[in-house]
Amino acid sequence: MKKIGILFGQENTFPQAFVDRVNSKKVKGIQAEFVKVEEVKQAIPTDYAVIIDRISQDVPFYRAYLKNAAICGTAVINNPFWWSADEKFFNNCLSEKVGVPVPKTVLLPSKQMPDDTNGNSFRNLAFMDWNKIYDYLGGFPFYMKPYAGGGWKNVYKVNNEQELFDAYNETGQLVMMLQEEIKFESYFRCYCIGGKHVKIMHYEPRNPHHLRYQANHDVSDEMMALMEEYVLRLNAALGYDFNTVELAIRDGVPYAIDFCNPAPDADKNSVGEENFEWVVETAANYAIEVAKKWKPTKNNLTWGSFIKNSSAGKMITPENATKKKAKVAGPRRATTV
Helix, strand or coil: CEEEEEECCCCCHHHHHHHHHHHHCCCCCEEEEECCCCCCCCCCCCCEEEEEECCCCCCHHHHHHHHHHHHCCCEEECCHHHHHHCCHHHHHHHHHHCCCCCCCEEEECCCCCCCCCCHHHHCCCCCCCHHHHHHHHCCCCEEEEECCCCCCCCCEEECCHHHHHHHHCCCCCCCEEEEECCCCCEEEEEEEECCCEEEEEECCCCCCHHHCCCCCCCCCHHHHHHHHHHHHHHHHHHCCCEEEEEEEEECCEEEEEECCCCCCCCCHHHHCHHHHHHHHHHHHHHHHHHHHHCCCCCCCCCCCHHHHHHHCCCCCCCCCCCCCCCEECCCCCCCCC
16 A cells, blocks of 8 residues: 655644545555554654655754655655755755746845854855845845745845845844835736646735735736746746645736745635635645656656756756646636635
8 A cells, every 4th residue: 555644733634635635546555544654763764655744844843854854755845955055045056057037136144144154154254235235126126935835934125225134134034035015917826736736826916915816917828938938937937746836927027026935824714715626626636646667676756957967067948947848727717715
């Protein structure tokens, strides 16, 4: 029996629906359940062919458990080694290399020195000319956010220099990014599962949380196709099996705003019934697909085209980022419920 497990934390609607959906398909030799973590012994395989990870970003113990499972053959979705390595500033750099527009961004050193360092630890760090940064980013307002953060924690919109320094003074040892504001006409949140299944959801981040998916943006089929291509390209480069990409359209150009979400919101009460149904069904089908291909004697992780090109001594480009075509959900003009 090949077991598919889901490892999760405080969320309620998606994990049970996922397990029920996999089991309802009655695929011979495949069964889904909640992961049960007992004694974690090094280099000992788990009972799971596939694990869907929804919580290890918040629980280091689970991250170590998943790496041990992966090195022993479990297909972990998403790859816990890659998720431990990437961060938002690097992802922005990668996005530019694969031809997906992103906001102009500058990396800032932490306001406070890290523990066990002193002034001598930063002798290579030159004085920052703030005016050069302002000119590069195009002038206020800016967004300041952690270079490796998530969940909208420690995110600031700063409208002038005083607000910038007031916010910066609150960030302690966090390494921050300063980013130009994209004043968008329309905004989309796009699921990508298995690097090939795309669901473009109309989204309005300026609405209250429970109303953000109740949007209806009027864009062309050509723009929808371009967004699909960008979503595929980013996920192929990153090697994510389960992710969301947020795209903000300004002057006819979709900018990738947030595309490092390997445990994205899948709660029925926020994403809505139609989007929830798509995520549950697609995730279940993909997990079954991975389980069918699983072999205990091979590495069953997904590695993105950035890693694959790097190992071959190649720079990643828009041309070699992805070769997959999207399997898009529904009509391109479909709205959410």
